[in-house]
Amino acid sequence: MNIFQLRDVSFKYETVAAIDGVSLDIEAGKRIALLGANGSGKSTLLRLLDALSFPGAGSISFQGQPLSEVRFADHQFAFDFHRRVGLVFQNPDVQLFNPTVFDEVAFGPLQLRWSKSEIVARVNAVLESMEIAHLKDRPPHRLSGGEKKRVALASVLVLDPEVLLLDEPTAALDPRSQSQIIDLLIGWGDGGKTVITATHDLGLVEDIADHCVILQAGKVAAEGNPAELLADQALLQRANLVHAHRHRHGSVVTHSHPHTHPHKHGSETI
């Protein structure tokens, strides 16, 4: 069953087309990687999927219901949608606007009018599971980059959404923080949730996705199995996802050829 259905979706920032005629079917329970170079439209597509912006042309539907400004004028529909679909922004600073970490994580449930006792219990549980309970009285804007990212993630996961949208979840994080975020994403929802991750980190893709969509200049350049797409060097080069630069092999040869940057997370390979 499709949880999202996009048909000929286009979106412009003033005169610049960010998304151009995208059609996609996103199945419930799938883990999808949106791959693309900077400016390829990944973040815009996530905002469209979270109904923070609406297409200039084409249509997006969520479980058969069209996402439109008219539909979101109904507060109950908006609450229900945002309860079920959560977005973690690339820049955690825009997402952390409360005086303490606890208040930050409680913000979503409060908007959705959960009971106070349920909010306290759920927020504490999420803070524990994310290993940030010790930060709960700290102001979010005074945390490190990795801590901010985990708080931003906790502030969305507390709602236990059916669909999790992630915009560059490991960008600008140190290797340990990256590893923690990836571990968490892999374990989250026991495979029953839909996770859509925008990234240009090819090393992540096979760990976090079972389906891959490559965006190029706002259009879908390819989609399919991650292993197959990642093996297509010509495609990756066209989409600016691999590059060539000079490097050394041991102390002997210096040469250049197209390559990616696969990496390990923490002390063990996932």
Place this chain on the structure above:
Amino acid sequence: MSGYIERTIASLVAASERAAIAEQVAFSEGALQRVDPRVKVAGLFALIVVVAASRRLSVIAALFVIAAILAAASHVRMRRLAGWVWLPVLFFTGAIALPAIFLTPGHAVASLGITAITEQGLRAAAFLIGRAETASTLSALLVLTTPWPWVLKALRIFRCPMIVVAILGMTYRYIFVILQTALEMFEARQSRTVGVLPPSERRRLASSAAGVLLSKSVQMSGEVHQAMRSRGFRGEIHLLQDFRARATDWCWLAGFGLVAAASLWYGR
């Protein structure tokens, strides 16, 4: 100088530190911190109105003293209050009031060649500065002794329009981001600057920094609002803490009411 850039960086860091201190004070266990935010909003607002309406300097001075006593009882240090509120207000209001001392016609108390300081001019200046200092101190007491989200919730309870409260909430959040952005911009500039900048270059740097910050602030405010909407925000402020008025809060309300009524009477 230590240069323009260094001074700007120091100012930005100081602003961040002031914000952090203000947060600490708001969560401390002072006299006003224990009062229900609704009572504080209503009581302090009533006193501000009385200050503006009063026609006696002695009443304004008495309210100023009351505000200072409340500050001391609420762990707001006098030196901070002087640096953050009294001196800046004195500087700006003084600049406005200064001409009135000479231009207001009346009984001359000191002659300065072609012009004179008049008694009426001094009174007008004293009223302006007194009212501004006292009202600013009372406003500062509200925001320094109350976490900002509680102030917003209290404003909503008093039917302050949702859009105003939402703008105030986002402004508060965004101040920290813009401070950080400005700090990084000037640090980046500092790392590429050798020697002292000439005045024309300093002016150019200031104007370009202002332009970039404005542009970034527009973009960032849009993203912050989207992030709030993404988690169900529809303009209303909800808090985990419920306000519960206790007997002491009713006493504070009565106290504020009595002071306001008495000041209004004597200051009429």
